[in-house]
Amino acid sequence: MPLVEIEDLKVSFRQYGGAVDAVRGISFTLEEGESLGIVGESGSGKSVSCSALLRLLPATAEVTATKLRLDGTDVAKAGKEDLSRLRGRAAAMIFQDPMTAFDPVFTIGHQIAETIQAHRRVSKREARAEARRLLERVEIKNAADVLDYYPHQLSGGMLQRAMIAMALSCRPKVLIADEPTTALDVTIQAQILQLIKEIQAEFGMALIMITHDLGVIAETVDRVLVMYRGEIMEEGPVQQIFDAPRHDYTRQLLASLEASFEPAPGGADPTPALELRGLSKSYRIRRRAGLFHEYGDFHAVRSVDIVLPRNRIVAIVGESGSGKTTTGLMAMRLTDSSSGEIVVDGKDISGLTPEALKPYRRRMQIVFQDSYSALDPMMTLAQIIAEPLHIHGIGTPREQTGKALEWLERVGLERSYATRYPHELSGGQRQRVAIARALILGPSVLVADEPTSALDVTVKTQIIGLLKRLQAEMGLSMLFISHDLSTVKSLTDSVVVMYRGRVVEEAPTARIFADPQHPYTRALLDAIPATNPRERRQRSFLSAEEIAAATPRYTVIQTGAAPRAEPQLVTIAPDHRVEAYVTP
Amino acid sequence: MTEVAVPIADLPQRSPIWFAWQRFLSNKAAVAGGLVLAVLILMALFAPLITPVPPEAQLFLTESLAFPSAQHWFGVDGLGRDFYTRIVYGARVSLSIGFIAAAFSVVIGIPVGALAGYFGGRLDWFVMRIIELFSVVPPLLAAMLLGALTRGGYFTIVLIAALFGWVQVCLQVRAQVKAFREREFVRAAQALGASPWYIIRRHLIPNSVSPIIVGFVLAIPLAMMLEASLSFLGIGVPPPTPTWGQMINEGIDYMFFYWHMAVFPTAALAITVLATSLFGDGLRDALDPTLKGR
Numbered sequence: 089m090p091l092v093e094i095e096d097l098k099v100s101f102r103q104y105g106g107a108v109d110a111v112r113g114i115s116f117t118l119e120e121g122e123s124l125g126i127v128g129e130s131g132s133g134k135s136v137s138c139s140a141l142l143r144l145l146p147a148t149a150e151v152t153a154t155k156l157r158l159d160g161t162d163v164a165k166a167g168k169e170d171l172s173r174l175r176g177r178a179a180a181m182i183f184q185d186p187m188t189a190f191d192p193v194f195t196i197g198h199q200i201a202e203t204i205q206a207h208r209r210v211s212k213r214e215a216r217a218e219a220r221r222l223l224e225r226v227e228i229k230n231a232a233d234v235l236d237y238y239p240h241q242l243s244g245g246m247l248q249r250a251m252i253a254m255a256l257s258c259r260p261k262v263l264i265a266d267e268p269t270t271a272l273d274v275t276i277q278a279q280i281l282q283l284i285k286e287i288q289a290e291f292g293m294a295l296i297m298i299t300h301d302l303g304v305i306a307e308t309v310d311r312v313l314v315m316y317r318g319e320i321m322e323e324g325p326v327q328q329i330f331d332a333p334r335h336d337y338t339r340q341l342l343a344s345l346e347a348s349f350e351p352a353p354g355g356a357d358p359t360p361a362l363e364l365r366g367l368s369k370s371y372r373i374r375r376r377a378g379l380f381h382e383y384g385d386f387h388a389v390r391s392v393d394i395v396l397p398r399n400r401i402v403a404i405v406g407e408s409g410s411g412k413t414t415t416g417l418m419a420m421r422l423t424d425s426s427s428g429e430i431v432v433d434g435k436d437i438s439g440l441t442p443e444a445l446k447p448y449r450r451r452m453q454i455v456f457q458d459s460y461s462a463l464d465p466m467m468t469l470a471q472i473i474a475e476p477l478h479i480h481g482i483g484t485p486r487e488q489t490g491k492a493l494e495w496l497e498r499v500g501l502e503r504s505y506a507t508r509y510p511h512e513l514s515g516g517q518r519q520r521v522a523i524a525r526a527l528i529l530g531p532s533v534l535v536a537d538e539p540t541s542a543l544d545v546t547v548k549t550q551i552i553g554l555l556k557r558l559q560a561e562m563g564l565s566m567l568f569i570s571h572d573l574s575t576v577k578s579l580t581d582s583v584v585v586m587y588r589g590r591v592v593e594e595a596p597t598a599r600i601f602a603d604p605q606h607p608y609t610r611a612l613l614d615a616i617p618a619t620n621p622r623e624r625r626q627r628s629f630l631s632a633e634e635i636a637a638a639t640p641r642y643t644v645i646q647t648g649a650a651p652r653a654e655p656q657l658v659t660i661a662p663d664h665r666v667e668a669y670v671t672p
Numbered sequence: 673m674t675e676v677a678v679p680i681a682d683l684p685q686r687s688p689i690w691f692a693w694q695r696f697l698s699n700k701a702a703v704a705g706g707l708v709l710a711v712l713i714l715m716a717l718f719a720p721l722i723t724p725v726p727p728e729a730q731l732f733l734t735e736s737l738a739f740p741s742a743q744h745w746f747g748v749d750g751l752g753r754d755f756y757t758r759i760v761y762g763a764r765v766s767l768s769i770g771f772i773a774a775a776f777s778v779v780i781g782i783p784v785g786a787l788a789g790y791f792g793g794r795l796d797w798f799v800m801r802i803i804e805l806f807s808v809v810p811p812l813l814a815a816m817l818l819g820a821l822t823r824g825g826y827f828t829i830v831l832i833a834a835l836f837g838w839v840q841v842c843l844q845v846r847a848q849v850k851a852f853r854e855r856e857f858v859r860a861a862q863a864l865g866a867s868p869w870y871i872i873r874r875h876l877i878p879n880s881v882s883p884i885i886v887g888f889v890l891a892i893p894l895a896m897m898l899e900a901s902l903s904f905l906g907i908g909v910p911p912p913t914p915t916w917g918q919m920i921n922e923g924i925d926y927m928f929f930y931w932h933m934a935v936f937p938t939a940a941l942a943i944t945v946l947a948t949s950l951f952g953d954g955l956r957d958a959l960d961p962t963l964k965g966r
Contacts, residue, residue: 449865
């Protein structure tokens with residue numbers, strides 16, 4: 089008998105003035121030990137169907153199904169005790185955001201031990217010992233200490249590991265992973281996916297992997313369901329889905345993996361559009377030392393030099409905390425830099441007063457990651473897009489609205505959207521509005537700070553396409569900040585890799601992907617998810633110490649740079665610089 | 673549980689106000705409070721049309737202290753004045769003091785809160801210390817002192833009530849501004865070269881409109897209670913202007929013999945304050961659903 093049996097599942101949510109169908113009659117089964125991937129964009133009903141399986145939906149949801157069985161129990165008729173047995177022992181779930189999945193006021197050890205005690209009759213001491221064993225199993229090195237940590241003391245990747253340990257604590261027969269790596273960096277994502285696969289094999293569990301990322305699917309599962317608008321579009325073995333997709337939507341998804349663009353032609357003018365010289369940012373932090381406080385400096389960004397030539401797209405990549413966003417904000421003068429110069433059209437703007445800066449504001453604009461908070465919820469789209477004109481006092485209100493409407497069309501939205509509010513739009517549509525607002529003044533520099541990382545794959549491709557088209561039309565120079573290397577590969581002309589506040593490597597895109605020199609760059613490139621299940625491989629991961637130890641070494645003769653005890657950026661080929669030790 | 677995403681494209685176009693209105697309508701107590709408040713306001717506005725006799729005229733001296741009857745709905749007071757008329761005119765004083773004081777609170781609270789929230793640092797520290805000062809002093813005691821020094825009067829009471837009412841509005845606006853100034857649309861406006869003043873005026877205050885409305889409505893019952901307390905103690909609005917506090921004070925002397933003298937003004941005050949509070953709570957829940965259950 090299959091472990092999970094779902095037949096004709098329908099879920100709808102009641103809302104003011106009607107109901108919204110989230111899932112429209114889907115059926116699937118899952119055998120023991122099998123791994124199934126459910127892929128689809130947000131709103132396609134993939135999370136909702138799995139939540140329905142554990143009866144985790146809010147009271148406004150109406151669930152009907154001819155069959156909804158988990159481990160031989162009818163979920164729809166299950167009582168309280170059956171449900172608590174099902175949740176945990178039959179199926180356990182791990183979520184996208186581990187930060188909100190843990191209770192911030194209890195320690196990790198307490199929360200895992202509590203889960204163990206809820207399902208098994210064991211003493212507190214035994215539960216704690218078991219929790220420790222589980223944490224060790226998910227490759228947390230200092231498990232004994234982590235037991236007494238609070239969630240905020242752990243990084244996202246570590247928390248996700250702890251979350252997996254908690255899910256394992258009741259020996260579930262099926263593990264439901266709901267976008268488990270979406271909130272994580274590429275390198276951490278690769279580690280977590282590998283861990284999930286190992287654990288699945290070791291515990292003999294079945295796995296349901298819910299994701300919008302085909303790379304994750306290619307890495308982990310045997311069988312795939314493709315969902316779109318609450319219906320199953322296509323179902324089959326993972327290799328078949330990738331090799332011979334039958335449905336249009338699946339083809340569209342696959343195409344988004346392999347998007348590529350013409351490189352920008354580059355400008356004739358040799359002066360760069362934007363140049364950052366020795367830009368750094370440090371924060372003063374206060375530590376208690378006995379009776380007194382001592383002050384230390386935290387270096388978020390250490391002396392970064394980046395050149396953005398005209399009509400080019402330069403990527404800044406790196407994990408979270410590497411200082412790439414801070415660099416972008418400093419370049420825009422949204423965060424004050426501690427030292428260094430920001431040169432726009434040959435003039436250093438790092439010390440200008442707000443009034444003197446205003447004309448430069450027209451030349452450089454920014455698009456943010458979170459399109460939801462980037463638009464004022466109380467303004468209509470026309471007002472939002474026209475705001476730059478309003479601030480700079482360009483044209484009459486009528487002309488401003490007219491121009492806003494033009495831009496609405498230019499970014500691919502209908503004119504009738506002008507009177508709508510941001511909350512009525514999807515993430516991709518909101519990002520389009522944000523792009524229109526950034527470009528309506530006709531800037532020459534655009535900083536795009538992870539503009540697509542919160543979006544679905546197909547939407548992401550559209551937004552990237554839009555950015556690229558507008559870049560070519562307007563001759564924009566773009567600083568593209570991202571941790572998504574596949575996008576970087578297809579879109580940008582050159583890449584700057586940042587690691588712990590420093591630039592560790594810088595080269596034209598093709599070269600950096602073909603011949604990475606710095607160990608961190610290699611680690612980043614190695615972590616890119618496969619684009620086809622055939623490319624699955626075992627990965628080895630480097631710790632920070634190993635990366636530091638593997639820093640390349642060159643001699644003075646090779647580089648022409650003066651020897652120094654500290655690693656420094658050396659030029660090893662035209663336009664290719666890498667951080668390395670220079671020995672005499 | 674992760675958030676359940678629902679397609680919105682096929683729903684008709686709706687502004688945030690529409691959703692707030694739906695939430696408000698589903699709160700029965702708040703709707704009832706609002707209706708009662710509306711009736712009271714209409715009553716106060718059209719007082720001369722409802723009762724033909726002026727509130728100060730001692731027309732019924734021969735019937736003084738009469739119990740409620742068909743002729744005098746709430747009876748007659750010790751000085752021969754129609755008690756119903758006095759209650760209706762009392763609503764004018766209570767409500768107007770409530771609304772004007774609340775308006776003053778908002779006028780002081782918005783700029784102070786917005787500036788403290790936006791600029792933070794030393795200015796914020798200074799404002800917070802002043803707010804703490806106001807929250808440790810018991811309002812009634814301070815009001816009594818100020819009232820005694822200035823010998824009461826309508827506008828003194830309005831000012832005293834505003835002096836203690838702005839603190840709440842200020843705190844709410846400050847919290848909202850602090851939360852929103854880190855949002856990326858504020859960053860985007862800064863990147864466009866907008867001045868702080870523009871950002872506060874065009875982005876932060878419109879987004880604080882719900883706490884402002886709520887602060888305004890919840891300041892009304894506070895001011896009304898303060899006025900009633902001061903008038904009850906004899907340092908509020910001087911007679912013969914009818915106010916409920918004064919009437920309760922007079923009524924207490926007769927309470928065991930002529931119940932209507934104490935019951936009607938007390939009930940009027942209680943109902944008005946309750947209705948306003950319920951209405952305000954409902955507005956808060958409707959305008960800011962994240963605050964619900966606090």
